[in-house]
Amino acid sequence: MTAYEIVMKSREKGRPTALKYIEKITENFFELHGDRKFGDDKSIVGGIAEINGRPVTVIGIEKGETTNEKVYRNFGQPRPEGYRKALRLMKQAEKFRRPVLCFVDTPGAYPGIDAEERGQAEAIAVSIRDMMGLKTPILAVVIGEGGSGGALGIAVADEVWITETATYSVISPEACASILWKNKDKAKDAAQHLKLTAADLKELKAVDRVIAEEDFGDEFFEKLKNDISSFFDGKSKLDADELTKQRYDRFRNIK
């Protein structure tokens, strides 16, 4: 597959969205709403669930599957209150020493008037900074589109995993082509040059693990669940200072 074909696949209808992962991987998900400041963003879902009996805080950017759902979820483009809700739930997880699991799938943070008015930049900035120091294990899994700062806003983690046809990029190939070459048709070239595929990202150390998708069957979810569970087993043994130091170093070394 070319890079652009992978981009298309990462956005494909029918691809499992965050709620599907939560349903398949966790038990007893109890959704927690709201940022306690402004409202409840529908693009980001969060709550407490269990994985193999361990309580975890789960956060996901949800795109929706049907057209109605997509509209309801704002096509997975969070507003500031979404990032503030996510950070609230992460701090709650820290207090109760629960690990945090984030599913990333967004074309980007919402570029709208209301989002700007309520401080989109500030919300993402603070989330990135505070995740870096969060004293509980964090795992981020990119499951579809990892759209720039809007994705990173919930992806400052001890490890970042990605499924094999998901992407993670600083800019969409279409926007990149239109800015650099004033030509959206060059998106295919841009996709290739941006090095946004799972394999390229692994090479650049932006992701730590590429997950085989196996057509998203039951085996895929079962294996991912067990991998996540053992990841948290390992990270839970570290004391908080060592954990945050390793997280800092992971990002510090990307030059």
Add this chain to the structure above:
Amino acid sequence: MGFDLRKFFFRKPNIALEGQEDGNSAFVPEQAAIKCDKCKTLILSDDLTANGKVCAKCGHHFKMGARERLKYISDEGEFTELFADVVGENRLGFPEYEDKLAKARESSGESEAVVCGEIKIGGYKAVAFAMDAKFMMGSMGGAAGERITRAFEYAAEKGLPVIGFALSGGARMQEGIISLMQMAKTSGAVLKHGEKGLLYVSVLTDPTTGGVSASFAFEADIILAEPDALIGFAGPRVIEQTIRQKLPAGFQRAEFLLQKGFLDAIVDRRRLKETLVDILKKHGVEKSESAQPATDTEELA
């Protein structure tokens, strides 16, 4: 007004090549005059510089180069550059990027989009950095992110406050995911610096958008902005394309952000130095008249 209009000449770009005969050498203006973008008043170049590149008539803040900014707030001769050896490269083999870097270096006179240094301001020692519009619109790639990260690490090591001038069109897309990761990297350094109880003051200048606004620019203890600076996450054009309508006047300008609660204050550039000094003073920053500017930057490299 008694202006002698013959004294005014519009500034021409200086594109004479080295060794080239200057055919107009007999007609060199003593001083260029620059038209204010806002009120269209003609201002003598020297007068503009003496006024901190602010229009004396309407208060419009002209763009200022990174180095110029750092010198503008530093005490005379108290600016020592740091991390100038950290420079960018074409990590991804992105087409035309080397050319763009070369052009940016030529037009800005800088080796990267951010200049860092140790300064003294009103006698207070601080680490400062500023971004340069002439270097690919202050975009942040690996090297710019590395310089900023080192600035915070250096300041944390030395127990110094940080003053940062943000200016950016966003992440540098030619560096792909590497540039995105700089948001996390710089944010981590801001956090560690802050955990030592040290002060970070961010000054948002025109424009501060994208990956820079959504990382270190908005993570400071005190966030100031210059009048009328464009500040936001998404750029105005992207928003207009998304919502398919014109944006209201003043949207995403500093005054708008102040009203919405995202800035501590808007400070006129001509009062910025005294404001910063006052903030440092209020945070018990050590005043050191005789301190040596650091020369050993290797230990953190």
